[in-house]
Amino acid sequence: MRVLALVSALFVGCPSVAVSGNERAPLRVAVEGPMSAFDAALLTTFAKTRGRAL
Amino acid sequence: MTADLATSHEVFPSRLVAVTRRPHARVAAIEALRGSRVGVLRSSRAMAAVHDSKISGAEVSEYAGLQAALSALRDTTVDALLIELPEGLLALHDDALLELGVFLGTRRSYVYAVRSRDRALLAALNAYLQSLRSTPSWTAIVVRHFGPVTFEALSRAHLTDEAGYY
Numbered sequence: 001m002r003v004l005a006l007v008s009a010l011f012v013g014c015p016s017v018a019v020s021g022n023e024r025a026p027l028r029v030a031v032e033g034p035m036s037a038f039d040a041a042l043l044t045t046f047a048k049t050r051g052r053a054l
Numbered sequence: 055m056t057a058d059l060a061t062s063h064e065v066f067p068s069r070l071v072a073v074t075r076r077p078h079a080r081v082a083a084i085e086a087l088r089g090s091r092v093g094v095l096r097s098s099r100a101m102a103a104v105h106d107s108k109i110s111g112a113e114v115s116e117y118a119g120l121q122a123a124l125s126a127l128r129d130t131t132v133d134a135l136l137i138e139l140p141e142g143l144l145a146l147h148d149d150a151l152l153e154l155g156v157f158l159g160t161r162r163s164y165v166y167a168v169r170s171r172d173r174a175l176l177a178a179l180n181a182y183l184q185s186l187r188s189t190p191s192w193t194a195i196v197v198r199h200f201g202p203v204t205f206e207a208l209s210r211a212h213l214t215d216e217a218g219y220y
Contacts, residue, residue, distance in 0.1 A: 036144065036199070037199055038066075038140075038195070038196075038199035038200065041195060041199065042065070042183075042186070042195075043166075045182075045186075046178075046179060046182050049178075049182055050178060
């Protein structure tokens with residue numbers, strides 16, 4: 001599976017967020033540590049705008 | 055984070071903020087941190103900020119994570135925490151006794167990073183962020199997640215322009 005690797009950055013200690021997917025498989029969000037609800041809301045909507053289910 | 059990552063447009067701005075918990079007095083000025091016990095997050099820029107701001111006599115303790123630092127503030131092991139504004143806002147959400155005080159350090163941007171070779175993804179992400187932040191719903195999203203004092207705090211930290219946008 002091609003990993004798109006979307007991660008939250010800058011703040012040390014900020015949880016990493018990996019978004020994986022390819023043309024046939026649905027986009028998948030994997031979180032290392034607790035992702036903030038803010039990031040979850042933004043990234044979930046972003047995934048939907050790309051026409052892919054989480 | 056390595057060099058094979060490219061970053062998005064800003065998602066959220068930040069400066070370091072001094073957080074106290076009542077009944078401790080709010081830290082309204084940098085001078086009030088002198089000689090006090092200050093908690094910072096390990097590997098954060100707060101330790102350097104204490105040095106750069108010439109906060110003499112401060113006893114600085116490092117914590118591995120935000121929850122450990124907040125616990126130290128609650129049990130009065132430290133007088134104040136020096137953490138990034140988004141972390142302070144989220145902490146305020148959960149503990150009404152916390153107060154945001156003086157801001158330190160330069161503006162930093164909270165961003166998302168993508169692999170450098172994923173240029174299409176980065177372009178899509180930037181377009182999405184730009185579009186989202188230009189809508190009224192952006193304000194609602196920010197207030198819902200960071201609390202009603204968010205924009206007042208951003209203004210006080212000089213992270214907004216004259217129109218109130220950041």
